[in-house]
Amino acid sequence: MSQDIYVVIEHLRGQVADISYTMLAAARELSRATSGKVIAVLLGHNAKNLARDFAADQVLYLDHASLAEFTSDAYQKALAELISKDQPRAVLFGNTSIGADVASVLSMRLGLPLVNSCRSFTSEAKFISQICGGKIMAEGELPSPTALVTMVPGGYQPDQGKSVESPPVTESAVPALEALRVTLSKYIEPESADVDISKEPLLIAVGRGIQNKDNIELADALAQAIGGVVCASRPVIDQGWLPTSRLVGKSGKHVKPKIYFAMGISGAPEHVEAITQSDTIIAVNTDPRAPIFNVAKYGVEMDIFELVETLTETVKQAK
Amino acid sequence: MMNIVVLAKLVPDLVEELTIDASGAALDLTFARWIINELFDDHAIEQGILLKERSGGTVTVIAPDLEGADDVLFTAAAKGADRLIKVRSDFSAANNHAVARAFSAIIKGFQPDLILTGVQAHNDLDGSAGPLLAESLGLPYVGYVSGVALADGKFMVKKEYPGGLIAEMEVTLPAVFGIQAAEQPPRYVAVSKVRQAMKTSSIEEMDASDLDLSGAPEIERMFQPEAAAHAEMLEGTPEEVSAKLVALFKELGVL
Numbered sequence: 280m281s282q283d284i285y286v287v288i289e290h291l292r293g294q295v296a297d298i299s300y301t302m303l304a305a306a307r308e309l310s311r312a313t314s315g316k317v318i319a320v321l322l323g324h325n326a327k328n329l330a331r332d333f334a335a336d337q338v339l340y341l342d343h344a345s346l347a348e349f350t351s352d353a354y355q356k357a358l359a360e361l362i363s364k365d366q367p368r369a370v371l372f373g374n375t376s377i378g379a380d381v382a383s384v385l386s387m388r389l390g391l392p393l394v395n396s397c398r399s400f401t402s403e404a405k406f407i408s409q410i411c412g413g414k415i416m417a418e419g420e421l422p423s424p425t426a427l428v429t430m431v432p433g434g435y436q437p438d439q440g441k442s443v444e445s446p447p448v449t450e451s452a453v454p455a456l457e458a459l460r461v462t463l464s465k466y467i468e469p470e471s472a473d474v475d476i477s478k479e480p481l482l483i484a485v486g487r488g489i490q491n492k493d494n495i496e497l498a499d500a501l502a503q504a505i506g507g508v509v510c511a512s513r514p515v516i517d518q519g520w521l522p523t524s525r526l527v528g529k530s531g532k533h534v535k536p537k538i539y540f541a542m543g544i545s546g547a548p549e550h551v552e553a554i555t556q557s558d559t560i561i562a563v564n565t566d567p568r569a570p571i572f573n574v575a576k577y578g579v580e581m582d583i584f585e586l587v588e589t590l591t592e593t594v595k596q597a598k
Numbered sequence: 599m600m601n602i603v604v605l606a607k608l609v610p611d612l613v614e615e616l617t618i619d620a621s622g623a624a625l626d627l628t629f630a631r632w633i634i635n636e637l638f639d640d641h642a643i644e645q646g647i648l649l650k651e652r653s654g655g656t657v658t659v660i661a662p663d664l665e666g667a668d669d670v671l672f673t674a675a676a677k678g679a680d681r682l683i684k685v686r687s688d689f690s691a692a693n694n695h696a697v698a699r700a701f702s703a704i705i706k707g708f709q710p711d712l713i714l715t716g717v718q719a720h721n722d723l724d725g726s727a728g729p730l731l732a733e734s735l736g737l738p739y740v741g742y743v744s745g746v747a748l749a750d751g752k753f754m755v756k757k758e759y760p761g762g763l764i765a766e767m768e769v770t771l772p773a774v775f776g777i778q779a780a781e782q783p784p785r786y787v788a789v790s791k792v793r794q795a796m797k798t799s800s801i802e803e804m805d806a807s808d809l810d811l812s813g814a815p816e817i818e819r820m821f822q823p824e825a826a827a828h829a830e831m832l833e834g835t836p837e838e839v840s841a842k843l844v845a846l847f848k849e850l851g852v853l
Contacts, residue, residue, distance in 0.1 A: 386695070422815045590843060
């Protein structure tokens with residue numbers, strides 16, 4: 280039993296994900312409250328050098344050929360053993376395609392409590408989780424004995440989790456990783472796109488409020504008039520109304536345009552995390568309480584269909 | 599013949615205004631409208647039916663007995679689900695650990711080859727149901743899945759990572775997958791077809807064992823986030839708002 284905070288580092292193909300640094304920053308805050316150390320847990324194969332900029336007191340490095348790239352079964356086995364042996368005060372995972380495949384399973388396997396979607400910790404070691412599409416926050420004591428926590432971005436800056444000094448790295452034992460039920464067969468590269476929305480200066484974004492495929496034309500017309508590119512949130516892409524290359528959000532692209540013009544997008548956290556680097560966000564939505572208005576600089580409370588054609592005409596005349 | 603089970607979760611509709619109850623530590627669900635966890639579980643049902651159409655088999659859809667469950671189940675039947683099950687217990691106050699344990703006890707009896715559910719739900723305070731269910735059943739789990747195929751006695755699944763990268767994972771049977779998106783958008787069924795399904799199919803009811811809520815954190819308080827800032831609202835008729843927006847576009851140098 281220790282007061283240390285473990286952070287399970289996420290990386291893919293030699294690239295450490297931003298959420299790892301966000302979690303190191305969160306762990307630092309939490310470790311002050313528990314008077315423990317920040318320990319980065321790195322699973323990989325010949326990957327020790329990934330740890331060089333971690334803002335951690337120590338790195339536990341687990342090396343195994345089956346840990347070279349993420350697979351749920353191998354990560355679960357390796358971490359189950361480590362956590363039961365060390366019994367840290369908390370283990371932080373990303374609420375991501377990697378962390379979410381592991382944390383819940385370990386909670387059930389080890390009988391340890393799990394806090395999901397945590398955004399930040401208070402100075403009294405309380406967690407604050409973000410639920411209901413960002414509309415509700417839930418606060419509570421960090422559960423005992425070891426709290427498993429999945430973290431969402433937004434509460435800490437990734438830069439706070441980086442250090443110019445490399446932390447000490449200790450190799451840690453890896454259990455036998457045999458008879459794995461999940462193995463990586465290959466990576467499939469993203470489909471090539473006609474445009475790279477992460478580089479476009481003016482984005483016309485549509486969400487669920489666009490209602491059907493035909494209405495995408497309205498957004499297209501506005502984009503053409505103003506010289507921008509149409510992109511979308513997850514519900515629109517899942518319907519097949521726009522290609523995946525136009526997806527803005529947690530599982531799509533992060534964007535940083537001069538103007539992000541959001542039409543009929545409520546602003547779920549998975550979308551918002553990908554647009555906060557925009558210079559100016561302008562949002563049109565019928566719901567005055569839509570979370571998008573909390574990140575937008577300018578807002579319009581209006582049905583997009585009442586506005587979009589008039590706006591397109593006004594833009595054309597102004598040119 | 600693949601035996602496919604889909605767990606369809608119901609969640610409070612976020613379109614309704616959310617209020618916090620008198621305890622200050624939970625949502626007031628007295629007037630909640632329960633709907634299918636639509637972004638994900640709808641896709642899980644679709645993926646199950648696509649697999650059945652492609653490889654043969656049966657699709658069982660199982661849902662907690664909350665208001666709205668019948669609608670979800672009959673809609674699934676209209677889309678092609680073969681068996682509908684409603685699990686009785688007081689699920690309105692249950693957490694995902696409890697749901698996973700209760701459903702695993704029932705699903706185990708079906709001896710499924712494949713279990714699908716949505717990758718997440720907006721009220722997952724104690725983890726998502728898929729991996730919790732998988733571990734309760736002792737089965738492998740892969741989440742953020744956007745494609746499932748059966749080949750040479752194994753599943754090949756497409757797992758999504760940020761930026762559009764996809765990992766193809768090989769998984770032994772039986773397995774549990776958390777669906778991010780089906781290979782095709784969920785099919786639309788006309789209300790008339792759902793009505794027809796209500797006449798031709800039936801819902802089996804089963805009782806859950808006592809709910810074991812352990813594994814979830816205790817919530818001391820809930821609150822609505824205070825926005826650090828709020829958008830400056832542009833008001834007026836569509837013409838007036840358009841003129842203001844165009845002025846703004848010019849000011850920001852894009853027009």
